[in-house]
Amino acid sequence: MLTFVVKRIVSGIVLLAVICVLTYVLLFFSGTDIARNLAGDQATEEQVARRAQELGLDRPLLERFTTWMVNALGGDLGTSWFTSQPVADVIASRLPVTLVLVFVSIVLVAIVAAAIGVAAAVRGGWIDRVVQIGSVAGDIIPNFVLALVLVILFAITWSVFPAVSTISPGAPISVWVASMTLPVIAIVISAVTGSTQQFRSAVLQQLEKEYVRTLRSRGIGAGEILFAHVLKNAAPAGLTVLSLQFVGMLGGAVIIERIFSLPGIGSTAVTATTQGDIPIVMGVVIATVTIVVVVNLVVDIANGWLNPKVRVS
Incomplete structure (x- = not known):
């Protein structure tokens, strides 16, 4: 290992x-x-x-x-050519916003997609049909369109949430929750359909395996087979999909941050790239790639723990 x-x-x-x-x-x-x-x-x-x-x-x-x-x-990422701020300070102040947005979204996607995907694979029927239709709709409708619809409905029409972020250094949790709710919903709705379909397919593939029929023939209950065997063997495929979703969210957060004026690392990267502020851009690259590498490493370790064949390969 x-x-x-x-x-x-x-x-x-x-x-x-x-x-x-x-x-x-x-x-x-x-x-x-x-x-x-x-x-x-x-x-x-x-x-x-x-x-x-x-x-x-x-x-x-x-x-x-x-x-x-x-x-x-040596730990010196330089200073911004436009603001003269240390790059490390800029990254440290902006990165938490993006990480909260992405991590909360991916956790919710994992929970919702796993629950619905397993239900669709095991129960079938109308749940399965809804998942099939939802996966098509999720691929067609981009998250920024969902974000604009959410802003129109819940920020402008009904004034439930702020249309733009009010997050600032030292802001209370209530401000973070109010500013993050609509962006997270937009990302989750867009990502959950594809993940649900992948979870469904992984579980169905395991249910068709010979070992499931063997366990059933021994009189083992359906619940025990599902939770003790099927989900464990289907988990690596689900984790791989979620890791890809995480990378996609990290890149796609740029648009969401722009729409909701979130002071995240994505909007900072766009501004710095437009200006040609190379120290900031390189700092963002180091931060984002490091995060992606760490997440992929965690997923690989989890897959290796769940499936020893991964470690051998």
Whole structure:
């Protein structure tokens, strides 16, 4: 098991390094005149050149990346080129909002999808038909459309929740709940249909296995078979789907954060990318990729614990 975990950690580190290199290179070849953006439209060419020299933009790309990488490995992610705030402080203040949004959403998706998916596989009938229709509807309707509908209904028409976030440093839990409710609902409704279908398929696949028929022939009750055997064997497929959903939510949170004005890391990344604020963008990349690697590692460990064949492979 230790070798299994070490391999996953090493692959995660390699993935983080590759993505950092690609992101850094693409940012500098995006065509954005970073020095001009920082100096302003009214700045002279001399002022723009001076600003580029201050930031080291006149140095070779490899030299700039090497300097940034060495500093990042030492824990220094630099400062924002536009606000002069330390990148670590920006990430630390924005990341919790996105993490709360995504983690609450994925927990609710896991609970709802597992319950409905198992019911659809075991009971069938109208529950199964609703799941089939819902999975199609979930694929068609994007989460930002659901978010806009929720805003119109529950924020503008009925004024139950705020239309935009009022989260600020030190805000009480009640503010977080009020600001997060509609965004979480939008993400959950969009994601739960696909996850439910996957849970349903995984459970149905296990119910058709030979060991289930053997257990039934021995007189073991349906409840014991389902909870002690079927769900355990179906869990790896469900966990894999949820890990993919988590990554999708982390990326899709950008749009949701924009709609509800949530001060999360996604909206920060969009703003920084538009401005060409490379230290902020690279800080966001490191944070998000690290989160994805850690989540995938946890899922792999859980799958390895549930299914020894995964550890061997």
